[in-house]
Amino acid sequence: MKTNTHEPGRWRCFSRRTALAAFGAAIGTAMTVTGFSFPANAQEKTVVMAIEGEPGQLDPHTHALWLTYREVYLMFESFTQQDLSVSDVEIPPIKPALAESWEVSEDGTVYIFHLRQGVTFHDGTPWNAEAAKFNFDRVLNRDFEYFYELAYNFNTWWHQDIESYEAVDEYTFRINLKQPNSEFLRRISMGGFGSAGMLSPESVKQWGNEDVSLHPVGTGPFKFVERVVNEKIVMERNADYWDPQRVPRIDRLIIRGIPDAATRELALLTGEVDIIATPTPDSVEYIQGQGMNVIMAPVPTIYLMWINFKQKPLDDVRVRQALYMAIDREGLCTYLRRGQCLPAYSILNFGGPGHDPAYQPMPYDPERAKELLVEAGYPDGFEVRVDWTPGGAGDVATVADAEWIKRDWARIGVDLKIEIFEISTYMQQMNKGMREGTGFMQLSWGENAFHWLDASISPAALPPNGFNAGFYDNPKVGELLAAARAATSEEEMLAKLHELQTVVIEEDTAFIPTHSPLGVYAMNPSITGFVLPPQHWTDLTLIDKTQ
Amino acid sequence: MWRFAGIRTLHAIPVLIGVTFVVFGSLQLVPGDIANTLLSMFYTEERGEALRAQLGLDKPMLVQYAIWVWNLLHGDLGQSLMLRQPVAEVLLDKIGNSLILTGASLLIVIPVSFILGTTAARRFRTATDRSIVFFAMLLASLPVFWLGIVLLYLLGVNIKWFPMSGMYNMANPGGFPDLIHHLVLPAVTTAATSVAIVTRVTRGALIDTLGQPYILSARARGLSDFRVTYRHGVRNVMPTFANMCGLQIGYLFGGAIFTEIIFNWPGIGLLLYNAILQRDVPMVQGCILAIAVVFVLANLLADIIVYGLDVRRR
Numbered sequence: 001m002k003t004n005t006h007e008p009g010r011w012r013c014f015s016r017r018t019a020l021a022a023f024g025a026a027i028g029t030a031m032t033v034t035g036f037s038f039p040a041n042a043q044e045k046t047v048v049m050a051i052e053g054e055p056g057q058l059d060p061h062t063h064a065l066w067l068t069y070r071e072v073y074l075m076f077e078s079f080t081q082q083d084l085s086v087s088d089v090e091i092p093p094i095k096p097a098l099a100e101s102w103e104v105s106e107d108g109t110v111y112i113f114h115l116r117q118g119v120t121f122h123d124g125t126p127w128n129a130e131a132a133k134f135n136f137d138r139v140l141n142r143d144f145e146y147f148y149e150l151a152y153n154f155n156t157w158w159h160q161d162i163e164s165y166e167a168v169d170e171y172t173f174r175i176n177l178k179q180p181n182s183e184f185l186r187r188i189s190m191g192g193f194g195s196a197g198m199l200s201p202e203s204v205k206q207w208g209n210e211d212v213s214l215h216p217v218g219t220g221p222f223k224f225v226e227r228v229v230n231e232k233i234v235m236e237r238n239a240d241y242w243d244p245q246r247v248p249r250i251d252r253l254i255i256r257g258i259p260d261a262a263t264r265e266l267a268l269l270t271g272e273v274d275i276i277a278t279p280t281p282d283s284v285e286y287i288q289g290q291g292m293n294v295i296m297a298p299v300p301t302i303y304l305m306w307i308n309f310k311q312k313p314l315d316d317v318r319v320r321q322a323l324y325m326a327i328d329r330e331g332l333c334t335y336l337r338r339g340q341c342l343p344a345y346s347i348l349n350f351g352g353p354g355h356d357p358a359y360q361p362m363p364y365d366p367e368r369a370k371e372l373l374v375e376a377g378y379p380d381g382f383e384v385r386v387d388w389t390p391g392g393a394g395d396v397a398t399v400a401d402a403e404w405i406k407r408d409w410a411r412i413g414v415d416l417k418i419e420i421f422e423i424s425t426y427m428q429q430m431n432k433g434m435r436e437g438t439g440f441m442q443l444s445w446g447e448n449a450f451h452w453l454d455a456s457i458s459p460a461a462l463p464p465n466g467f468n469a470g471f472y473d474n475p476k477v478g479e480l481l482a483a484a485r486a487a488t489s490e491e492e493m494l495a496k497l498h499e500l501q502t503v504v505i506e507e508d509t510a511f512i513p514t515h516s517p518l519g520v521y522a523m524n525p526s527i528t529g530f531v532l533p534p535q536h537w538t539d540l541t542l543i544d545k546t547q
Numbered sequence: 548m549w550r551f552a553g554i555r556t557l558h559a560i561p562v563l564i565g566v567t568f569v570v571f572g573s574l575q576l577v578p579g580d581i582a583n584t585l586l587s588m589f590y591t592e593e594r595g596e597a598l599r600a601q602l603g604l605d606k607p608m609l610v611q612y613a614i615w616v617w618n619l620l621h622g623d624l625g626q627s628l629m630l631r632q633p634v635a636e637v638l639l640d641k642i643g644n645s646l647i648l649t650g651a652s653l654l655i656v657i658p659v660s661f662i663l664g665t666t667a668a669r670r671f672r673t674a675t676d677r678s679i680v681f682f683a684m685l686l687a688s689l690p691v692f693w694l695g696i697v698l699l700y701l702l703g704v705n706i707k708w709f710p711m712s713g714m715y716n717m718a719n720p721g722g723f724p725d726l727i728h729h730l731v732l733p734a735v736t737t738a739a740t741s742v743a744i745v746t747r748v749t750r751g752a753l754i755d756t757l758g759q760p761y762i763l764s765a766r767a768r769g770l771s772d773f774r775v776t777y778r779h780g781v782r783n784v785m786p787t788f789a790n791m792c793g794l795q796i797g798y799l800f801g802g803a804i805f806t807e808i809i810f811n812w813p814g815i816g817l818l819l820y821n822a823i824l825q826r827d828v829p830m831v832q833g834c835i836l837a838i839a840v841v842f843v844l845a846n847l848l849a850d851i852i853v854y855g856l857d858v859r860r861r
Contacts, residue, residue, distance in 0.1 A: 046718040054821040056629035064587065064629065065825065149601055153586055153594045193589065213631050229630060229637050230813040230821060232717055254717050258811050259820060262696060266704050267712045267811070392824050424584070424826035431583055431590055445588075455588045464583075465591040 045545045046252040047527065049275040050264045052394040054230055054257035059213035060197025061139055061151035066536040067394065069191040071233055071255055073537050075122075076197030076218035079113050079132075079173075080189040082448075084539035085531055087297055091351060091448050092533050094185050098127060098198060098219060099173075108180030108488045115171040119242050121200035122223045129167035134201035136165050138209070148209045154194030157451040158187035161485075179486050182493040183353070183449045190449060192536060221246050221541045222253060232256050249529070249544040261396060268292060268522055274545065275523040275530070280396050281338040287522050297532045299519035300351035302344050302446035303401065304456075305386075305512040306470040308434040313382060320509040322372035325362045326412045332404050333515055337397070340520060344513035346501050347457065349446035351534035354497035361506045369412045381413020384439040388418050389426040395444060401514065402442070433463030434470055441469055446516070448535065450497060454481055457504060457511065472510040476503055552851045559847050566839040567619065570832050571612050584826045585628055624836070625829040629822070634833035638815065642837055644714065645814030647726075648806065649799045651734035656741045656799070657792055663742070664749025664788075669776050671754050679746065687743035691802055695736040695809035702732060712811040733810040737803050741795040745788070752787045756780045786857045793849020797842035804838075 055068040060076040063069060081097035096102075099113035119127040137144040139151045140159060161181040168174050177184065188196040200217040207215050216224045221243075222235040233255040237248035256273060258264040261280045267273045269290050279287055279294075288294050313319045329343030345361065348354045373381065388402045389395075399420065406416040419438075421429065426441075434441055445452050455461050459478045461468040477500065484496035504510050519532055529542045582598040583590050599605050603614065618625070624634035667679040703711030709732050710716065715725050756762065757780050765775045804816030811817065815834055822830035 048717050053824055054629075056825065057631040059631065062631070149597065150585070153589065153598065156589060193587070210626070210631050228640075228813070229632070230641065230817050231713065256713070256717065256811070257821065258712065259817075259824060260808050260811070263699070263712055263809055263811055266699060269704055270707060270711055272710060272712055272717070392826075423824060424828070424831075427587060427826060428583055431587075452588070464595075467588045 044252060045250040046254060047250050047275065047540075047543065047545055048254045048256060048273040049277070049540070050256045050258040050267055050273040051277045052257070052261075052264075053259045053392070055233065055255070057213035058216040058224070058227070058233070059151075060191070060195050060199055060216075060218065061135075061148065062154050062194060062213070063191070064154075064193050065392075066192045067257070069195065070537045071235070072191055072195065072197060072216075073220075074222040074235060074253070074540060075216055075220040075224055076195070076199065077220050078188050078196040078198060079115075080185050082186075082189050082533075082535065084533040084535055084537075085542055087531050087533050089534065090355065091353065092535055094189055097189070098132075102185075108182075109177045111175040111177070111184065112168070113173045113175070115173060116242060117171055119219055120240070121202070121217050121219050122238065123200050123202055123217045125200045125202045125217075127198070127219055128170050129173045130170075131198065131201050132173045133165070133167045134204070135196075135198050138199070138204065140165075146204050146209055151194065151209075155196070157193070157454070158184070158190070158196055180488045181485055182487040182490070183451070183485065186449050187451060190447065192447070221248055225252075230257065246539070246541040248541045253540060265522070268524065271524065274527050275521060275543075277521055278394055278396060279520060279522050281336075281340045281517075281520075282397075284338065284340065284520065284522070291525060292522050293525055293527070294520065294522045295530060295532050296340060296518040296520040297534065298342055298350045298516060299532075299534055299536060300349050300446040300448050300516075301444050301519070301536070302347075302349035302516045303398075303442060303444045303514045304344075304347065305405075305440045305442045305514065306430070306434070306456075306468075307472070307510060307512065308439050308441075308470045309473070309510075310471050311384070311434070311437070311439045313376065313378060314384070314439050316376045317507075317509055318372045318376040319378065320512075321362060322369040322376070322412060323409065323414065324505075324509050324512050325365045325372070326369040326414070327405055327408050327512065327514060328364050329515055330364065332401065336400055336404050337515070337517060341515045341517040344516045345505070346513060347453065347504055347511055348450075348497060348501050349513075350516050351448045352446060353448075353450055354494050354501065356498075359501070362509075366408075366411050373412060373414075378413075381415065383415040383417065385417040385419060385437055386440040386442070387426065387429065387434065387438045388420050388442055389423050390420065391444065392423045396517070398442075398444075405514070430467050430469040431464060432469075440512075442514075443467075450481070450484065453500075457481075470510070472508070474503065474508060474510070548851075548855050551854050555847055555850050559843050562843050563840065566836065566843070567616060568612075570836045570839070571615055573832070573835070581628065581828055584828060587826075619836075624833040627822075627827055627830045629825045629827045629830070634829050637818065637830070638833050638837050641813060641815045641818045642841070644812065645800060645803055645807070645816065646841075648730070648733055648737060648803050648812055648814055649796065651730050652738040652741070652799045652803070653792070653796060655734055655738040656745055656795055659738070660742045660745035660749060660792075661788065663746040665753055665776065665781055665784075667746070667750040668753035668757060668780075669772070671757070676750075680750070683743040683746045685743075686739045687747075689739060691736060691740065691805040692809060694739055695733075695806055698732050698736055699809065714813060733803075733806045733812050736809070737799055737806045740802065741799055745791045745795060748791050749784060749788050752784045753780055756783045759783075786853055789856050790849065790853045793853060794846065796845035796849060800841050800845065801838060 051067055053067050055071055056064050058072055060072050063072050077097045079099035080094050082092035083095045084092055098116055100116045101114045103112045115129060138146050138148050139155050141147055161177045161179055163176045163178045165175045203215055203217040204212050221238050221241045223238045225234040225236050227233045235253045237251055241247045264276045265279050265283050265287060268276045284294055307314050307320055309315055333341040333343055346359050391398045402418045409416050430441055456467040457477055458481050459473050459475055480496050480500040484493050487493035487496060523530060526546050528544050531542050582595045586594055622635050627634050663679050667676045670676045699711045702708050710729050714729050762780060765779050807814045807816035808820050815837055819834035
């Protein structure tokens with residue numbers, strides 16, 4: 001008994017000490033990690049924007065995803081830029097940026113850019129033809145000290161036709177193309193998966209090719225301040241920006257990646273953030289009811305279904321047409337997506353070249369679809385599998401889309417089995433081509449140039465060399481895409497693209513476009529001046545915040 | 548005790564080696580490879596070969612594994628594809644944030660489940676006991692993501708008592724009090740299931756103990772109910788309680804993944820979630836490895852502490 005009464009004492013003592021130590025350690029860790037920070041100056045206008053996920057590396061030449069280009073776009077510029085201050089256009093117009101003007105030779109193969117004078121990078125390095133050459137060398141010149149393999153590979157979509165380039169004098173830069181490129185000026189103004197944005201040569205020399213993305217230095221209207229991965233990217237206004245129209249009205253811009261849509265929406269309602277991208281269709285009404293402003297407009301996004309040409313009975317064009325016609329796209333947009341989308345009937349997406357809103361070659365017609373199936377020898381329909389993904393950052397409610405299509409197809413007797421994959425496995429599967437037994441895969445894409453078609457529908461993109469996951473092999477498609485790119489006039493380019501549309505949709509029905517969700521942003525009423533152009537990224541120099 | 552600690556630590560080593568196998572192997576199971584992921588839509592055989600050679604992916608798998616483990620032992624987990632930053636650097640930062648959340652949840656689990664568990668056992672088969680059991684069952688069956696969103700909506704949005712995302716106020720960071728304020732909701736959410744589990748086990752163990760003859764003799768000597776329960780009964784339940792709490796560390800750390808996504812807590816769970824969405828394979832690998840290692844270490848630590856607490860083994 002004696003030992004027993006003694007032991008509890010020790011035990012108690014130990015427990016108390018442990019508890020104290022644990023508590024102390026927890027507080028201690030928290031304090032060290034936290035540090036103490038002081039409130040920022042209240043006079044400063046700080047805007048916090050929450051986007052759909054964590055951006056990637058902030059290198060203009062090797063960034064990936066539109067999420068990342070939203071920030072890269074604000075810090076880096078190319079020779080040309082897109083005017084994102086207007087929303088009521090089909091495609092944002094091209095205007096001068098780091099080049100004040102340019103001349104294009106008659107045959108469309110020589111571009112001479114006259115560079116803007118008196119511009120400096122955020123670190124004080126002057127912008128001139130030498131700096132431009134440094135950037136082109138980093139991407140294209142294998143003998144250059146700072147050549148970056150990844151940058152070369154990421155940017156083929158805009159540099160594939162470049163033969164040579166040179167700094168003619170301090171403010172003149174010449175690019176020679178192997179063949180005309182009808183979209184060259186537009187492509188060098190874009191981003192999302194590499195871009196022609198100009199980095200400060202000094203910053204690359206200081207940090208090296210890899211680490212320079214941690215210290216991004218460009219010429220853009222916003223300057224990089226700091227980044228805490230998974231928490232925030234902080235930028236401040238560049239008061240010395242060359243275009244007085246685009247000097248930011250706000251002092252600081254903080255970008256947060258919040259992947260969960262519900263959290264993003266609630267963070268807006270509680271005032272923790274000022275602007276959010278992509279609330280879910282179902283919550284828009286609620287957010288508006290809480291006094292927030294919601295801005296929506298069409299953007300170049302398009303949801304397409306790839307079709308497996310190796311899978312019976314999908315090798316029969318009548319079957320493909322029947323499936324194309326059996327989807328009630330209007331209904332999907334009106335009911336499922338609450339009016340926040342446009343039906344899509346073509347591979348030429350809204351906001352891209354050649355888009356025709358009236359194009360509707362095979363409207364919704366389940367009766368005719370059924371007849372086509374009978375003609376093809378499937379009066380009782382058939383069973384087929386689709387591989388689907390909830391998508392990456394920025395995709396909302398896509399699984400519901402699959403269920404909508406399943407219901408529509410059930411009406412013509414086609415039984416759709418849906419299998420869901422996370423985005424990573426899914427994308428690699430697309431690269432390898434569809435697995436046996438899978439009839440369809442679906443993905444969102446769409447740009448305001450047509451280079452993405454080279455990587456998705458052209459025979460050059462057949463697996464494993466691209467995203468033509470359904471093995472659609474029509475040489476005519478490759479020829480038309482090449483001809484559209486090599487066109488020397490816009491009319492010629494559009495004519496080729498329209499021909500392409502006829503081949504892919506009407507003759508082959510090789511893809512089933514379904515819909516283009518609108519771009520949706522919600523913001524606190526204190527935010528003014530927000531413009532949503534037909535683009536995946538927006539010009540945040542235009543916004544202001546009233547107290 | 549030190550001998551026990553040493554042996555248990557040695558036992559953890561094969562487990563950790565197994566973990567590295569699984570984590571490395573999982574990359575091999577994914578269709579395609581890093582070159583494929585990196586180039587995404589713009590992948591071609593030719594570009595893929597060039598990049599693979601640059602990244603050392605053209606070597607045999609066992610050689611790659613050896614290199615990977617060698618680098619791992621030097622604290623090098625590779626480069627994040629999306630951030631082009633060393634994975635280890637990013638991870639270290641985020642593990643700290645997750646441990647803060649785990650620690651705070653544990654500080655809720657220990658007192659709450661202790662009080663609930665012992666109270667229920669003392670009042671065995673009374674209304675108090677039944678309501679505690681019911682409450683525990685309710686907590687255990689609420690999915691973390693659901694509870695998180697409900698708490699967030701009620702206490703973060705409706706009555707604005709707590710902030711609902713992140714660790715600090717972004718526009719106007721406020722230091723340590725700000726952190727505690729941000730910590731409440733995620734910590735409560737993470738703790739919920741563990742509170743239920745520990746409460747029920749503690750209650751069960753204590754009811755058992757209170758049925759022992761020596762408790763009866765203590766009662767017969769006229770000791771107060773409180774004294775019998777807490778001085779004689781609880782003391783014998785303590786190792787079980789400590790063991791359960793120790794096991795919960797790993798569970799809380801893992802469960803924090805969901806909480807982190809809902810509350811946008813910048814820890815390892817959110818990092819993993821973002822990495823998966825962006826196909827950042829080395830980062831996913833690093834996160835899984837880190838979670839597995841913390842899990843193993845937490846259990847190791849719990850075992851040693853429980854051993855140390857158990858007077859019979861001294």
